[in-house]
Amino acid sequence: MALEVHVVTPEREVWTGEARMVIARGVEGEVGILTGHAPMLIRLAIGALRIQRDGEDVLSVVDGGFLHVTSSEGTTRVDVLAPSAALAAEIDLEWERRRVAELEARTL
Template sequence: MAADTSLEVALVAADRTVWSGPASMVIARTVEGDVGVLPGHAPLLSLLTDAVVEINTADGVVVATVDGGFLSVANNRVSVLSERALLAEEIAVDEARAMLDEAQGLPTGDERELRIRRAEARIRAVEKARAGVR
């Protein structure tokens, strides 16, 4: 059976659909490592980490961040579900850098590490978008 040539992708936050549409590839970071999803990918359900998600479309690459969540893949449909997700163009890099500075000033612990990961992911998303992706 020939695989379809595209994926149907939905990037969904708790309060809204952040982005949806056809794509040729999705790259996301799970707790087990980075995953690249192409058409015909085997079914998958995985936990996401706080990181950048890249969605390759016919118009370019959509760059976003997620604060953890789930990645579901089945029948060329990809769902990226997170409590909070932001497109790179929605991120104010100055605010993300301030978040990072504030987090680095916290005492060592899980909350500090979580805030650092989230701030760094937002900064990376903006940098990737500025480097030429949509």
């Protein structure tokens, strides 16, 4: 049995591949998806998305969105549909810190 994962935004496909487990933060709490998981649809919270592969983890950040799970003929598919998402390796921390400071200044 396989676990196929697709992380997409309106602009691009962020990551696609096979995984052992997906851990995501929904608005009602954290969820872990393994091969054979029952079909479901959850609303994602802003936060981390962890894709566990054999020997490595792929870390991503999503800006909310939805996680949809389907299973058919021995394959479980996880689709993460987010307004924006980035792999941890793509994130420029200094730029993000400036962005947070700018947004905080606007709200005060």
